Amino acid sequence: MPTATPAPNPPAGAPPGGGAAARPATPARVSVMRSRPGIAACFLLPALLLLGALVVYPIGYSVYRSLFDASGSGFVGLENYGEVFTDSTILTAVKNNVIWVVAAPSIATALGLIFAVLTERVRWGTAFKLIVFMPMAISMLAAGIIFRLVYEQNPDRGVANAVWVGVHDTFTDSSAWPGARPRPNAELAPSGGGSFTTKSPVTAPGPADLALVGVPPAETEGAAPAKKAAPGKGGEVTGTVWLDFSKGGGGKPDVIDAKEKALAGITVEAVKGGEVVASATTGDDGTYRLPAKADGAQLRLPAANFAAPYNGVDWLGPSLVTPSIIGSYIWMWAGFAMVLIAAGLAGVPRELLEAARVDGASEWQVFRKVTVPLLAPVLAVVLVTLMINVLKIFDLVYIIAPGATQKDANVLALQLYLSSFGGGANQGVGSAIAVILLLLVVPVMVMNVRRLRRESRR
Numbered sequence: 001m002p003t004a005t006p007a008p009n010p011p012a013g014a015p016p017g018g019g020a021a022a023r024p025a026t027p028a029r030v031s032v033m034r035s036r037p038g039i040a041a042c043f044l045l046p047a048l049l050l051l052g053a054l055v056v057y058p059i060g061y062s063v064y065r066s067l068f069d070a071s072g073s074g075f076v077g078l079e080n081y082g083e084v085f086t087d088s089t090i091l092t093a094v095k096n097n098v099i100w101v102v103a104a105p106s107i108a109t110a111l112g113l114i115f116a117v118l119t120e121r122v123r124w125g126t127a128f129k130l131i132v133f134m135p136m137a138i139s140m141l142a143a144g145i146i147f148r149l150v151y152e153q154n155p156d157r158g159v160a161n162a163v164w165v166g167v168h169d170t171f172t173d174s175s176a177w178p179g180a181r182p183r184p185n186a187e188l189a190p191s192g193g194g195s196f197t198t199k200s201p202v203t204a205p206g207p208a209d210l211a212l213v214g215v216p217p218a219e220t221e222g223a224a225p226a227k228k229a230a231p232g233k234g235g236e237v238t239g240t241v242w243l244d245f246s247k248g249g250g251g252k253p254d255v256i257d258a259k260e261k262a263l264a265g266i267t268v269e270a271v272k273g274g275e276v277v278a279s280a281t282t283g284d285d286g287t288y289r290l291p292a293k294a295d296g297a298q299l300r301l302p303a304a305n306f307a308a309p310y311n312g313v314d315w316l317g318p319s320l321v322t323p324s325i326i327g328s329y330i331w332m333w334a335g336f337a338m339v340l341i342a343a344g345l346a347g348v349p350r351e352l353l354e355a356a357r358v359d360g361a362s363e364w365q366v367f368r369k370v371t372v373p374l375l376a377p378v379l380a381v382v383l384v385t386l387m388i389n390v391l392k393i394f395d396l397v398y399i400i401a402p403g404a405t406q407k408d409a410n411v412l413a414l415q416l417y418l419s420s421f422g423g424g425a426n427q428g429v430g431s432a433i434a435v436i437l438l439l440l441v442v443p444v445m446v447m448n449v450r451r452l453r454r455e456s457r458r
Contacts, residue, residue, distance in 0.1 A: 059438065066431035080432035090419075090433070093410040096322055100393060100411060103323075105386035108330045109379060112337025116345050117367065119338075129342065133335035140332075144399030147328040151315035151400065161312030168310050175307040176265040181214040183244065183253065188212075194303030197271065202239075204295040205231040211244035211254050212263060220261040227285035228256055235292030241266045241301075242286045262286025266305045270294035316402050321409040325400050329393065337382045344378030345371070377455055384448045391441050412437055 069076050084090050115132055119125035135143065152158030155165040182188035182196055188210060191197035202208040207229040226242035243261045244253060251257035262285045270278040270290050277297055280288040315324045348371065356366045372379075394413035401409035410418075412433055420430030 062431045062434045062438075065427060066435050068428050070426040070428055072427065076428065080426075080428045081436075083429055084432050084436060089407060089410065090412075090415055092407065093412050093415040096409065096411050097391065099322060100326065100390045101387055104326050104329050104333075104390045105383050107326075108333045108337050108386055109341075109383050111330065111334040112339075112341050112382065113372075113375070113379065115334065115338040116342040117371065119342070120345065129335075129338060132338055135332045136335050138332065140395035141399065143328060143332055144396050147325075147331075147396075148400050150328075151324055153311065153314060153316070155312050158312070158315075160315055164312045165310055168312075172310070173304075174309055176267075176305050177212070177215055177219075177263055178306055178308045179214050179216075180212045180243075180263065180306050183211065183213055186211065186254070188301065191300065194306060195300055197300040198298050201296045201298050202237055202294070204235045204237050204292065205233070206236075206238045207231065208237055208239035208299055209254070209256065210239060210241045210268070210299065210301065212241065213244055215243050215245075215263070217245070217247050220263075223261040223264065224284045224286075225258070226256045226260045226262040227287055229287040229289075232289065235295050237270070237290040237292075237294045237297075237299075239268075239288060239299075240286045241268065241282045241288065267302055269300045269302060270297035271300050272297045276300075316400070316405055318405050318408040321401050321405045325396050325409055328396055328400060329390070333386060333389070337386070340382050341375060341378055344375050348374045377451075380451060381448070384444055384451075388441055388444055388448075391437060391444075 065072065066080050067075060067077060069079075115129070119128050122128060138146075149157065150159045151161075153161060155161040187198050187200075188196040189199055198208070198210075209229070220243055223243075226240055229238040229240045232238040240256060241263045242256055243263055244255075245251075246257055246259040251260065262282070264282055264284045264286060266282045266288075268280050268282065268288050268290065269276045270293070278290045278294040280290050282288045314320065352370055352374070353366055356370050357363075361369070392413050393411055394417065397406075397409050397411050397414050398417070406414075416430050416433040416437070419433060420427045
């Protein structure tokens with residue numbers, strides 16, 4: 001007869017009867033909206049009113065207004081959107097916006113990463129960070145005015161061209177007397193490329209004097225008086241190059257008068273059969289001396305003597321205005337990127353970096369394969385934030401770009417203003433541009449919000 005198997009002893013603390021442990025029921029959580037909807041509505045109402053007045057209503061009205069003509073009385077459907085994508089001025093703005101979105105955030109983020117990494121190893125890293133971040137304290141308006149002066153074409157006023165011209169003139173000789181030229185119907189005649197050549201050959205002993213005009217008297221204030229050259233010896237050709245103009249008037253043309261000034265530093269070439277056989281440079285008194293082989297040659301004053309001084313780069317010209325404005329934006333926002341990246345870098349586990357170095361990785365490998373991957377979430381935040389920011393860029397372009405090249409630097413936010421309140425005064429087209437800007441910004445914002453939510457779940 002089978003025996004009954006005794007039931008196992010219940011574990012200590014188990015309820016009698018061998019049943020499942022009775023756990024106290026957890027009360028279901030009830031949201032405040034369900035339990036006290038009135039109180040929740042009172043707290044949310046001010047925020048909802050602000051959102052409705054400052055966000056929802058402007059967006060809705062912009063969409064509505066974009067469907068009407070300039071006066072706002074005639075319904076035109078999608079005609080304004082068609083104009084946005086066919087007007088050459090607006091298409092230039094779209095192209096520039098693409099350049100802004102690609103270049104500005106990428107360069108600012110890269111510089112911020114470099115600054116953040118390097119300042120960790122610099123003794124005065126905190127002071128450097130403060131200096132780099134300081135432009136963020138300046139408004140876009142003030143920054144635009146500053147860089148409008150920085151990019152001034154005149155090297156005496158524009159810092160950028162002052163530096164550029166200084167570097168250029170260090171390695172390149174400037175012309176002796178820019179703007180100088182012979183009198184009309186004189187012995188010297190233009191010979192192409194800005195140079196001047198005598199109409200007939202010169203013969204020893206000379207002198208072969210070469211008169212020039214076109215030099216402002218103020219530029220010859222410190223010049224020595226012109227001197228008549230002594231006759232050449234042994235077949236040498238001599239002469240004087242001078243400014244054939246007396247301050248206050250008087251004097252005779254093509255004659256060296258007492259008050260006339262010498263033009264020093266001018267190169268004189270002797271040319272035979274199209275080849276230079278000899279050359280000389282005028283002294284402080286304007287005289288020069290050529291060897292005997294110059295006898296029977298024509299004298300030429302090369303164009304290098306009269307070339308206009310180097311005036312730098314046209315930073316705000318049609319080809320460079322957009323990169324120049326992007327440079328001013330990076331000057332402002334690289335500090336913002338550096339601060340955020342430096343905060344992320346402070347949270348990187350140092351043992352990972354040290355382990356990589358112990359394993360034989362170089363500093364570049366540690367940076368590229370350890371530091372950058374660990375900072376990827378922070379870099380994404382900075383990059384997306386700057387992308388949203390540059391889509392709305394307006395102030396810098398409006399202030400820095402001169403009127404002559406503003407159309408070349410045009411962006412969508414500026415075109416929105418010009419179309420709505422400028423010469424066109426067409427708020428239908430302006431509203432259409434605003435809607436397009438919204439559609440461009442929304443996907444980036446949605447992507448950023450989703451990424452932040454994924455990060456918060458980790």
